[in-house]
Amino acid sequence: MVANKSTTKNQSLLHAQGVKRLNLIGKYSTQLMDAYIKGFFDEDSVSVGILNNLVDARILYRPDATQGLKLRPDVNKLIANLTEDERKRQINADVSSPLYEINTLVEHYTDAQRKDNYIGVDYYFYSLTEKVHDMTEQLSNDIEFLWNKLHADFGFVNNLSDKIRENELAQKQSQHLLNGLKIIDFNYLFELTQNNSKLRKLLVVDLQKKISELHSSLLEVQERLLNLMLVFRKQQKRLLLINNMVAFLKQNPNFEFRDYPNRSNVPDIFNKAASINASANIALDRLSDQSVLSEIVRSLPASVENHVEPLEVGNDFETTEIISVSVEYEKLKKDVTKFFEYFIEQNVIVSALVYLQNNKLDWDAELWLFQVIAEYEGLAQNFHQDIKFEKKKKIVSAFNQLEIIQDIHLIIVV
């Protein structure tokens, strides 16, 4: 019982001291953060008394007489963790030492149990729970810290060589953590609990569950780190290739490359074919398209007769061009109308092309046939029954059934 009283007393002392020192950190947080960033503490920023307090409180220390005051490594670590400063955060997990402590605490616990010291039993069980929690929490933080580095794509350093080094470090740390997890021997812990179900739940069942979670998270982070490393290496190789090729081409401006395009085997990267233009023209060989096309033909430039005076101010060139196109089109239309008049008077089959040649008309054959078709389409429906209108076609491509109209034969069928 005496031992327990002194424990309580020690705890309250510890508590008071902790509060005092934490307050000290809070009160001089600005100066301490400056020291965290600059690497040394500005000794003129506080009084000598405070300076001594900070040293006594194990917040600052002087590595040797020639150097200025610095933050203790633990304080540095604390700040790095609080600010998630990935440059300075470190992997701390050491599994073996908490395991020894757990071992000792279990011995205290069973001892207290044997002596029927119930307060001791409760106290040591509480300490054990806390120790196990601290250990898994530390491991879990360290793994989370690796994940953070990974998610940030090592963006806290900005050149590739640094990223590669950081990744290597993270891989070593993950391996270190993994080795730490392997130290935990559940068979040993099982024996240690000696059929005490409360202890067994804490040290075997719950701990095993937690450690197994951490283990799979760690394996995954390790795999991702490795994959990211491959990406980094690929980038590094690529940069080197670019830089080296630039240097080479500059040093050898007249370098004669081999004749890759004329090799028997041309690599695909040098076999990029010329473009093919998939152009299309008006085709009248498909009945279903004809009405659409004749619509288009009808909407072509209006006749000269309907032409209004060109605007006085405007682009002369463009208007003349439109007029000349319209005039041409009107002429073509007139010639085709004449052809139709001629054919109606005949009682034999008339070829549109032969008429074109015989009359020495200066129209392109395709344009001529096109207009003949348009004229025919434009006739009233009852005329269509009276005329046999035959398109002479020729197949030009077997692949897409493309046909060309070569000539048009007309005859009155009444």
Add this chain to the structure above:
Amino acid sequence: MLEHGPLLTELLAGKSICKITDEENHRRLQNETIREDINKYLRPLNRRIATIKNESVYFLAYQELNAEARNHLAKEFDQTIKFLLPLLEWMQLTQEALGDDSVFSIEDIIDLYKYARSIESNQALQKRFSKLASNRFFNSSSSDLQNQLKQVFKKLEDNNYLHKLHKDQQYYIITGKIEYLIEIIEFIKEEESLQIEETAQQEPMF
């Protein structure tokens, strides 16, 4: 075959299909059955679908290398070699300007504003950039840095090395054509057994 019409037209027009400029068609081309179907169609046109090692870009190659084909390929090759150095120099300069090492893979993003600021604030880089901008490939006649930047990025966009996601934004995405270019220099390096040292020093940054 009908649903591949627009893709065929693009391919025949000489376009390179990558997931940055044409994600859907790139996905289609990753399907072997579709590639076989299209190849069947392309055979009478003496074309076939070709790609690079990482399949980030697809294009049409000649099925049979007749004289006409080789003639075209020789011209293409000359062009490639002619503009190799300015393109690589641009890549090198960009890497130095942005200080970020991951800018030369498909999907990497270049922020034009950040790029401009970085060139502006470094005399040596600015000098090199101006010299590069006046190269025949980029062909800028301006002595003003902003105009030079505009011209260089426009040229890269026109030649499909960069793709602008939104018309008014300053972000450019690297397309599969850069991957294609990298594969060309990898190939040349191997084939010509260029004695370029693996550890050759980079040009100093400043």
